[in-house]
Amino acid sequence: MRAARLIRMVLLLQSRPSMTGAELARELEVSERTVSRDALALSEAGVPVYADRGRAGGYRLVGGYRTRLTGLGRSEAEALFLSGLPGALRDMGLEDAASAARLKVSAALLPSLSDAPDTAAQRFHLDAPGWYSEPETPPLLAELADAVWRDRRVTVAYANRRGERVERVLEPHGLVLKAGVWYLCARVAGGGEDGAEDASSGTDSAPSGSSGPFRVYRIDRFSAVAPAAHGPAPGPVTGVFGSDGDAGVFDRDPDFDLPAFWEERAAQFARSILRSEVVLRLTEEGARRLPYVTDRAAAREALAAGEPDGEGRVTVVLPVESAEVAYVQLLSLGPDAEVLGPPGLRTLFAGAAARMAEQYGARLSGSRPDRASPPPAPPG
DSSP, rough: OOHHHHHHHHHHHSSSOOHHHHHHHHHTTSSSHHHHHHHHHHHHTOOEEEEETTTOOOEEEOOOOOOOOOOOOOHHHHTTTTSSHHHHHHHTOOOOHHHHHHHHHHHOOOOTTHHHHHHHHHOOOOEEEEEEEOOOOOOOHHHHHHHHHHOEEOOOOEEOSSSSSEEEEEEEEEEEETTTTTEEEEEEEHHHHHOOSSSSSSSOOOTTTOOEEEEEEEEGGGGEEOOOSSSSOOOOSSSSTTOOSSSSBOOHHHHHHHOHHHHHHHHHHHHOOEEEEEEEEEEEHHHGGGTTTSSHHHHHHHHHHHEEOOTTTTTHHHHHOOOHHHHHHHHHTTGGGEESSSSSHHHHHHHHHHHHHHHHHHHHHHHTTSOOOOOOOOOO
C-alpha cells in the first residue's frame, strides 16, 4: 500500500513543477504529516525530493529526475488523452487503472508537453448517453468487462425476447456502449443456438472454431454472470485483470473486428425493424426534416427515389417499424407531410387533423368562453 503511494507521489511530482503538501495530501488521500514522512522516505531512498518551506513552498524533484517519452509530439500526446471515456471506464471498474496509466504517461512527458492532458480535456468531451434519459450502469458490467479483457468463458443467465430465463456459456469478445446502453458481443460456447440477440436480428456471422456465431446481448438483461466451469485448467477467477491460472480461457477469434462487426450488425438491426411502408407526400420543408424524425438512412433512400410533382411536393415510399411508430414520428411534420397510405394510418392522421382544427378553430373563433382568450397575433 505504502509502496504504491510512494510511486504515485513521485509520478505526481514528475508531472508538475511543484506541489504543496496540501495538494499532495488531497491527491494521495492522506494527511500532510504522511506526505512529509513519505517525502523523507523517498529522499532517503535516493529520489531527489526537495521541500521548499514558507507560504510559497512545496515539494519538487530536482536534478531532472524523470523518465521521458521523447518520441511523442504535441498532437500525439494530446490525442493520447482523448482515448479514455471516464464514465465508461468507471462503469467497467477500470477507473483507477486508467487514472494510474494517465498519470504515468503525464509524468513521463517532456516538460514542453506537460499541458497536453489539460489542452485535450478542455477541447473535447464525449457524452455517450442520449438526451432525455438517465443512463444506468448494469450491475454485472464489471464482471463481463473482466471476462472480455481476459478471454474467459462465462456462464450467464438472461431474459430473452419472450421474457424467459435462459442460461448459456458465452465467449465474450467485446463490449459496446451505444447511446447509454451497454451491449456484449459474444459467441455461444460449443456452437449452441440461443436466439437471444437483442441489438440485431440479421444473419449471424460465420461460426469460428467449435463455437457458435457471434451474437449481441443487452447487458441490462443479464441476471447472473459466473466463471464457466469448463475450459482449460478450470479454477477460480478473481479481480479485474487479476489472474489465478487459466480458468475457462477460450481462444479468441483472431479475425474478429469489434468496430466492423458492430457497424454491420447495427445496420442490419436498423433495417430489420423496418417491416412496414407508408406513402407520403412532402413539402420541401417536410422533405428536409424527414431524416430527423425517422430512420435517417431509410429516409434518404426514400427521398432519392421519390417522385416530385408540379406543386413542389415529392411522393415517397418510406420503410417504417410499424404504423403506430410512424404515426408518432411523422405527426411532428405537421402540414408538411400528407399520408397517402396505408388507409388505416391516413385515417389516424385525418382524425388528428380534425381534432386539432376543432381545438384551435374553436379558440380562434371565441366560441369557448370557458377558456382564456388567445394571445393577440404578433405584429406584421
